[in-house]
Amino acid sequence: MDMSPNGIRLGAVELRGWQVHKLDPVPDDVSGQWSAYLVRVNYDFAVADDIPAPQWAEVRFEFPPGTFVADALPRSVEETTSAAAYTLTSQLNFVRREAGPGRWRPGSAADTIPMPVFLSRVECTGVGGDFVRWRHVGALTGGTHTAGLVLLVPHGVEALAVVASGTYHLETPPELKLRPVGRRDSFTVALPTATRAQQQPLAVVRERRERGAPRIFISYAHDNREHKAAVRQFHDFLTDWGADVHYDQNGLDSQRNWDKWIVTGILRSDFVLPIASPAYLAASQDELPPGQHKAAEFEYLRLADLLHRERETWTKKILPVILPGRSADEIPLSFLPGIVTHHTVTSYSAEGARTLIAVLGGGRAAG
Known part of the structure; x- marks a missing residue:
């Protein structure tokens, strides 16, 4: 079963x-x-x-x-x-x-x-x-x-x-x-x-959510090979911790409707983790080179729209993350980095992601 x-x-x-x-x-x-x-x-x-x-x-x-x-x-x-x-x-x-x-x-x-x-x-x-x-x-x-x-x-x-x-x-x-x-x-x-x-x-x-672990959607831009590798490490850490992680590099052995995949992944998630990076910030400011990072731009726009329509709910669900080597200055302004908590990951461990794990371990966001 x-x-x-x-x-x-x-x-x-x-x-x-x-x-x-x-x-x-x-x-x-x-x-x-x-x-x-x-x-x-x-x-x-x-x-x-x-x-x-x-x-x-x-x-x-x-x-x-x-x-x-x-x-x-x-x-x-x-x-x-x-x-x-x-x-x-x-x-x-x-x-x-x-x-x-x-x-x-x-x-x-x-x-x-x-x-x-x-x-x-x-x-x-x-x-x-x-x-x-x-x-x-x-x-x-x-x-x-x-x-x-x-x-x-x-x-x-x-x-x-x-x-x-x-x-x-x-x-x-x-x-x-x-x-x-x-x-x-x-x-x-x-x-x-x-x-x-x-x-x-x-x-x-059995689905991890039956044990109370959260469903997580990772939203990020493919800035370069090093950034993609860092996001992969972050994904592996969250999966080993026990989360049900929605990540674009999983399940690539079959064709995918990316529109449906992104929208349903975001809506069914307990938390969305936007990963700070220069390209993700550029996506939020409409400054991307033509034809580049379209998936990140699509994800950002969906999240910004949800924040606009249901700010209280989605402020609790959207948890901006700063991976090692990245900066809070790369968080889109729509996510209010100066007044809403963001989470700095210093290493891919429970201690290195202490504030994030504390929120994720508390269960699903209200709403």
């Missing part, structure tokens, strides 16, 4: 852990380019007893380019269906499991795939592309809902970046001018690679 998505809230939808199994054998037209995975997805709908249930609610998962949803379950449910067992065909499609031996070896996750009762109409879209969406319509019930999908992932990818979103529709009096709120979030799912993973669910380390 991979717990990476567990506890992520998308409005009225809350994600739970995924079960991921590597499939073998796979069709010849697949094996040359992709690895195949059977994924069991779990999510909750927050339906309160004292208010009307939403008319519909949906959950959507987007995968990196080059990844394909070969099939999904449920595909289309028009009325209440009973619990049933499914299996996969040789072409990796879901079908009802019949009595007797199947094509998969006994004990394989693909041999018998149990699915629960479906009480509402379910519409599925995205099969054959790089996303999947399940919309539940009418008679929504609370509790955990389960779905399944077969993912084709390029060979060599060990972790999959997923962007999730949840949406729902709730009738409210027009005069209140209210509308339901959904949101996007991102997480990374580890993919099993060892042969033994074909025989049992993937066992991975």
Whole structure:
């Protein structure tokens, strides 16, 4: 069970852990380019007893380019269906499991795939592309809902970046001018690679946030090779300390939508750590050479906008950091270096980052 998505809230939808199994054998037209995975997805709908249930609610998962949803379950449910067992065909499609031996070896996750009762109409879209969406319509019930999908992932990818979103529709009096709120979030799912993973669910380390450690987004500019190496050392120190660090050099073995990656990474973080440097300062002052450090400029503008809209919340979440050899003069003025605390790291150790660790160790920022 991979717990990476567990506890992520998308409005009225809350994600739970995924079960991921590597499939073998796979069709010849697949094996040359992709690895195949059977994924069991779990999510909750927050339906309160004292208010009307939403008319519909949906959950959507987007995968990196080059990844394909070969099939999904449920595909289309028009009325209440009973619990049933499914299996996969040789072409990796879901079908009802019949009595007797199947094509998969006994004990394989693909041999018998149990699915629960479906009480509402379910519409599925995205099969054959790089996303999947399940919309539940009418008679929504609370509790955990389960779905399944077969993912084709390029060979060599060990972790999959997923962007999730949840949406729902709730009738409210027009005069209140209210509308339901959904949101996007991102997480990374580890993919099993060892042969033994074909025989049992993937066992991975639980998401650090379940132990109370913070989620951190490192925002920095690629000034030069030495600065990038220093940021890498800082990242390694934070990871060893126990933080869940969102860092642009991780997960580069698959294509990435940088806009989504940056925005969801910032919004789901407990703290954002802007790293002081000449190029980062230049990004904040619109003084960058044309075409250079565009990612740092994009990140800075998002953070400045959040500070403008929700200053109290984001002043607590944005913690400017000065690495060895850098200066407080390189902190963007939007982050108020003269009146708001910044953190000087003298070495990549708990003592060298004492003030920063004290804040991070206190848990998540308010808000």
